[in-house]
Amino acid sequence: MNGRAASKDPAVLQWALTLAALAFLAVFVVLPLINIFGQAFEKGWQTYVAALTDPDALSAIRLTLLATGTAVACNLAFGIAAAWAIAKFQFRGKNILITLIDLPFAVSPVIAGLIYVLIFGAQGWMGEWLDAHDIHIIFAVPGIVLATTFVTFPFVARELIPLMQSQGTEEEEAALSLGAGGWQVLWRVTIPNIKWSLLYGVVLCTARAMGEFGAVSVVSGHIRGLTNTMPLQVEVLYNEYNFTAAFAVASLLALLALASLTAKTLLEFQMRRAAAEQAVEGNPEA
Amino acid sequence: MKLGMSDRSEQPISEPARQPGAAPVLWSSTRPASGTSGAAPGPVSIEARHIHKTFGRYTALQDVSLTVNDGELLALLGPSGSGKTTLLRVIAGLESPDPHSESRLIFAGRDVTGEDVGQRRVGFVFQHYALFRNMTVFENIAFGLRVRPRKQRPSPASIRDKVRELLALIQLESLADRYPTQLSGGQRQRVALARALAIEPKVLLLDEPFGALDAKVRQGLRRWLRRLHDTVHVTSLLVTHDQEEALEVADRIVVMNHARIEQAGTPEDVFHRPASEFVMDFMGSVNLFHGRIEGGKAVFGPLALDHAGAGAVDGQTARLFVRPYDLHIDRRNTGKPSLRARVQRIQAAGPQVRVELQAETGEAVVVEIPHPQFRETAIAPGDEVFVALRDAKVFTEDYSI
Numbered sequence: 018m019n020g021r022a023a024s025k026d027p028a029v030l031q032w033a034l035t036l037a038a039l040a041f042l043a044v045f046v047v048l049p050l051i052n053i054f055g056q057a058f059e060k061g062w063q064t065y066v067a068a069l070t071d072p073d074a075l076s077a078i079r080l081t082l083l084a085t086g087t088a089v090a091c092n093l094a095f096g097i098a099a100a101w102a103i104a105k106f107q108f109r110g111k112n113i114l115i116t117l118i119d120l121p122f123a124v125s126p127v128i129a130g131l132i133y134v135l136i137f138g139a140q141g142w143m144g145e146w147l148d149a150h151d152i153h154i155i156f157a158v159p160g161i162v163l164a165t166t167f168v169t170f171p172f173v174a175r176e177l178i179p180l181m182q183s184q185g186t187e188e189e190e191a192a193l194s195l196g197a198g199g200w201q202v203l204w205r206v207t208i209p210n211i212k213w214s215l216l217y218g219v220v221l222c223t224a225r226a227m228g229e230f231g232a233v234s235v236v237s238g239h240i241r242g243l244t245n246t247m248p249l250q251v252e253v254l255y256n257e258y259n260f261t262a263a264f265a266v267a268s269l270l271a272l273l274a275l276a277s278l279t280a281k282t283l284l285e286f287q288m289r290r291a292a293a294e295q296a297v298e299g300n301p302e303a
Numbered sequence: 304m305k306l307g308m309s310d311r312s313e314q315p316i317s318e319p320a321r322q323p324g325a326a327p328v329l330w331s332s333t334r335p336a337s338g339t340s341g342a343a344p345g346p347v348s349i350e351a352r353h354i355h356k357t358f359g360r361y362t363a364l365q366d367v368s369l370t371v372n373d374g375e376l377l378a379l380l381g382p383s384g385s386g387k388t389t390l391l392r393v394i395a396g397l398e399s400p401d402p403h404s405e406s407r408l409i410f411a412g413r414d415v416t417g418e419d420v421g422q423r424r425v426g427f428v429f430q431h432y433a434l435f436r437n438m439t440v441f442e443n444i445a446f447g448l449r450v451r452p453r454k455q456r457p458s459p460a461s462i463r464d465k466v467r468e469l470l471a472l473i474q475l476e477s478l479a480d481r482y483p484t485q486l487s488g489g490q491r492q493r494v495a496l497a498r499a500l501a502i503e504p505k506v507l508l509l510d511e512p513f514g515a516l517d518a519k520v521r522q523g524l525r526r527w528l529r530r531l532h533d534t535v536h537v538t539s540l541l542v543t544h545d546q547e548e549a550l551e552v553a554d555r556i557v558v559m560n561h562a563r564i565e566q567a568g569t570p571e572d573v574f575h576r577p578a579s580e581f582v583m584d585f586m587g588s589v590n591l592f593h594g595r596i597e598g599g600k601a602v603f604g605p606l607a608l609d610h611a612g613a614g615a616v617d618g619q620t621a622r623l624f625v626r627p628y629d630l631h632i633d634r635r636n637t638g639k640p641s642l643r644a645r646v647q648r649i650q651a652a653g654p655q656v657r658v659e660l661q662a663e664t665g666e667a668v669v670v671e672i673p674h675p676q677f678r679e680t681a682i683a684p685g686d687e688v689f690v691a692l693r694d695a696k697v698f699t700e701d702y703s704i
Binding site: 187188190191192193194195196197198201205206209210294 | 395396397419420421424425426427429431433434435436437446447450451484495498499501502
C-alpha cells in the first residue's frame with residue numbers, strides 16, 4: 018500500500034542506518050574529544066594545572082577572551098544596526114550591503130588576515146604613517162581583534178535579518194504613533210522581540226571568535242605571552258612536542274565549545290517556542 | 304434590549320462602559336453633544352490638501368483633498384490598491400507625501416505637514432493589531448503614557464487608573480495580565496483601540512481594523528465601534544474595502560478609486576445618488592444594460608426609463624445600472640414594457656431570493672425578489688419570465704443623472 022511506504026523500510030535497515038550515523042559520529046567527533054582530555058590529563062592533575070597556569074598560557078587565555086569580547090561587542094552593535102536597516106527600511110545599495118555582510122563567509126580567513134597585513138603592515142599602505150605615530154596594529158593586539166571581528170562579522174546580522182523581516186515594521190510604527198522616540202522603540206519594542214535570535218547569534222559568534230586560527234595566525238606574529246591566542250598557543254606547544262600542555266589548552270577550548278553548544282541548544286528550544294507562539298498570533302481567531 | 308454581540312466564546316460586549324465622569328477625563332476635547340448623525344458640518348478636524356504620493360512608478364494618491372469634520376466618523380472606502388490606506392498613513396505621518404508646493408496637512412487649524420508621526424498625536428489602529436508581543440495587555444495600553452518625557456509623564460498611579468478606565472471601556476478588565484498571543488482576534492483589536500486612545504489622540508485612524516476577523520466577529524465589533532464613537536466622540540477615519548461596513552458605521556463616506564476620490568457624501572448619498580459608474584458598481588451588485596437615449600428616455604430594448612435626465616441628448620449611448628431589487632419578474636406578459644428572459648438559477652437561501660436569468664438579448668440578468676413574491680410566482684429554472692424595470696441609474700458619456 019502506498020500510504021505505508023514511508024514507514025515500510027525494514028527494521029534492519031533503520032537500525033543499520035542509525036548505527037552507521039552513530040559510528041561515524043563516534044569516530045570523527047567523540048573519539049577526538051575524548052582523546053583531547055585523555056592526552057591533557059595523561060601526566061596527572063598537577064601537570065594539567067601547571068600547563069594552564071603557565072604565564073604564556075594565561076596570557077593566551079586573556080588575549081582570546083579580550084579578542085572574543087571585543088569582536089562580539091562590535092558585531093552585536095553592527096549586526097543590530099545592519100539588520101534593522103535592511104529589514105525595516107528601503108534604500109539604495111541594500112543588496113550590496115547584504116552581499117558585503119556575507120563576504121567573510123566567502124573569503125578564506127588567511128586572505129582576511131593578509132588584507133590587514135597589506136593595509137596596516139610595515140610595508141602596507143598605512144605602514145609608514147602608523148610607524149611614524151608609533152601605532153602598532155600588525156603583530157600586536159589590535160590586529161588580532163580586527164581579524165577576529167572581521168571573520169565573525171556575519172553571525173549576528175545573518176541571524177537577525179530574516180527574523181526582523183518576518184516581524185515587519187508595524188509594532189515599530191505603532192510605538193512611534195504613540196509618541197515613542199527612536200531609542201525607546203529600539204529598547205522597548207525591537208530588542209525584546211529579537212532577544213532569542215540575538216543571543217543565538219552571540220553564541221555562534223563567540224564560538225567562532227574563540228576558535229579562530231587562520232586570520233589571527235597571519236596578523237599575530239606568534240609572540241609568546243604577547244600575541245598568542247589559545248589556538249595559536251596550542252600550535253606552538255604542539256610544534257615543540259609539548260603534547261600535554263598543548264592538549265591542556267586545547268581541552269579548555271573544547272570545554273568552551275561544549276558550553277557554546279549547550280547554550281545554542283537551549284536557545285534553539287526557546288526560539289522554537291517563540292516561533293510557535295507567533296504562529297498562534299498569526300491566526301486571528303486562535 | 305441586549306446590545307451584546309458574541310465574540311465567539313467571549314462574554315458579550317454590551318455598550319461601552321459609561322462610568323460616571325469617565326468621558327471628560329478621557330477626552331477633554333469639547334464637542335457639542337449633538338446626536339450621532341454627525342453629518343452636520345462642524346469645525347474641521349483634519350484637512351488634507353492636494354496630496355500626491357507615488358511609490359516608484361506606481362501612483363497611490365493623485366491630488367487628493369479631503370476634510371474630516373470634528374467628531375465625525377468618516378469611512379474611506381475603496382477596492383484594494385485605490386490609495387485609501389496610503390492616504391490614511393500620510394495623514395498619520397507614517398508615510399510622507401511627495402513634495403508638492405500645494406500639499407498641506409492641517410489638524411484643527413494647525414499645519415502638521417512637517418511634523419512626524421509622534422508629534423501629530425494620532426491614534427493609529429492597524430489591521431493586524433500590531434500589539435507589542437513582549438508586553439501584557441496592561442503594558443500595551445500603558446505604553447503611550449510610559450514613553451512620554453519625564454516631565455509630561457503621569458505618575459504610576461494615574462497611569463494605572465487610566466489603563467483601568469480604558470480596560471473597562473473595552474470590557475477586558477479581567478485580561479489585563481494576558482499576553483497578546485493569549486487573546487482572540489476581536490479582543491486584540493479592542494486592546495489595540497484602547498492603546499491608541501490612551502494618548503488622548505486628536506484623531507483616531509483605523510486601517511481596516513476588522514479586516515482580519517471572521518464575519519460574525521466583524522459585525523459585532525463594528526457595531527460596538529459605532530457605539531464607542533458615540534460615547535467618546537473622537538474624530539475617526541476608518542479605512543475599509545467593505546461597503547456594508549462603511550454604510551453601517553460611518554457618518555460620511557469617501558469612495559476612492561485609482562488614487563483619486565470618486566465621491567464624498569453621506570451613506571444615503573453614496574448609495575442612492577452615486578456620482579459615477581464606479582461608485583454605483585462598488586456599492587452593491589448591479590445589472591448593466593448598454594442602451595441609448597431616445598426621445599428623452601433611456602432605452603434598452605423594450606425597457607425604457609422616463610426620467611433619463613435633462614442633459615441627455617438623443618442618440619447618445621447610455622448605460623443603465625439597475626440594482627437587482629429594482630427589477631420585477633412576472634410569469635406572463637402584462638403589457639408593460641418588459642424583457643423576455645429564461646430562468647437559469649435560483650438561490651433562495653438568504654434575505655431575498657436571487658434569480659439569475661438569461662435575457663432574450665443575451666445579457667445575464669440578476670433579480671432579487673422577496674420570499675413571498677417568489678412563493679407566489681412559483682418560478683423554477685427553465686421557466687420563461689418577463690422582467691420589468693422599476694428604477695435605474697443612467698450614465699451617458701460625460702455626465703450622470
